Amino acid sequence: MNKDYLSTIKTTVTEILDSIPDGVTLVAAAKTRLPDEVKAAITGGIKVIGYNYIQEAERLRPAINEPVQWHMIGHLQRNKVKKAVKLFDMIETIDSVELAQEVNKQCIAKDKIMPVLIEINSGKESNKTGVLPEKAESLTKQISSLSNLRVQGIMTMGPRFGNPEDARPYFKKTRSLFEQIKKSKIHGVEMRYLSMGMSNTYKIAIEEGANIVRIGTLLFGERFS
Numbered sequence: 001m002n003k004d005y006l007s008t009i010k011t012t013v014t015e016i017l018d019s020i021p022d023g024v025t026l027v028a029a030a031k032t033r034l035p036d037e038v039k040a041a042i043t044g045g046i047k048v049i050g051y052n053y054i055q056e057a058e059r060l061r062p063a064i065n066e067p068v069q070w071h072m073i074g075h076l077q078r079n080k081v082k083k084a085v086k087l088f089d090m091i092e093t094i095d096s097v098e099l100a101q102e103v104n105k106q107c108i109a110k111d112k113i114m115p116v117l118i119e120i121n122s123g124k125e126s127n128k129t130g131v132l133p134e135k136a137e138s139l140t141k142q143i144s145s146l147s148n149l150r151v152q153g154i155m156t157m158g159p160r161f162g163n164p165e166d167a168r169p170y171f172k173k174t175r176s177l178f179e180q181i182k183k184s185k186i187h188g189v190e191m192r193y194l195s196m197g198m199s200n201t202y203k204i205a206i207e208e209g210a211n212i213v214r215i216g217t218l219l220f221g222e223r224f225s
């Protein structure tokens with residue numbers, strides 16, 4: 001793989017890490033990327049890799065020996081939960097009681113505790129995954145008692161716009177939902193993480209309170225597959 005390209009990834013990661021506030025975690029959204037690209041990002045300072053697909057993560061994980069954290073950021077199918085529990089340190093995309101119960105069951109089998117985020121469909125888009133904002137608090141309550149899950153915050157994609165500013169109202173709404181759930185002090189729930197913002201919107205998301213941003217294209221270039 002082209003050396004200049006790999007060093008560009010490293011430099012870009014370092015620049016972004018320098019530009020974001022302390023306390024904001026940059027997740028490298030690594031779908032379709034090769035081990036060398038992901039390693040270059042880690043050399044630049046990436047500590048968390050985000051994956052969308054189980055199959056890809058299964059292929060990549062053995063190739064990456066650096067001590068990084070792995071987050072599931074894609075939609076998780078129930079029949080893939082067993083593998084997901086083995087592969088990931090956090091699942092950012094819990095959006096139903098059934099999925100949470102399955103994750104809990106597989107965690108019990110592996111004697112593992114899984115930190116999770118609730119995925120919010122902040123744009124209420126019919127073709128998108130995530131729980132509707134008005135149902136987020138009750139979902140959090142329902143899964144808060146599952147023994148091997150730890151709800152630690154919420155995540156959203158939000159609608160895609162040509163103009164990143166158009167995403168701001170959705171980030172604002174997700175932030176206030178985050179605060180609302182935090183205030184309700186659900187037993188066992190610790191609202192620490194607000195994961196929102198991608199390549200074109202991460203700055204706005206940070207302004208609106210995000211402390212996890214998930215960036216792919218800006219680090220690795222356009223995706224061709």
Ligand SMILES: *Cc1c(COP(=O)(O)O)cnc(C)c1O
Binds near residue numbers: 198214216218
């Ligand atoms: C791909 C992806 C991102 C990153 O998107 P970019 O626009 O490439 O930065 C963030 N979050 C999720 C869930 C993704 O699938």
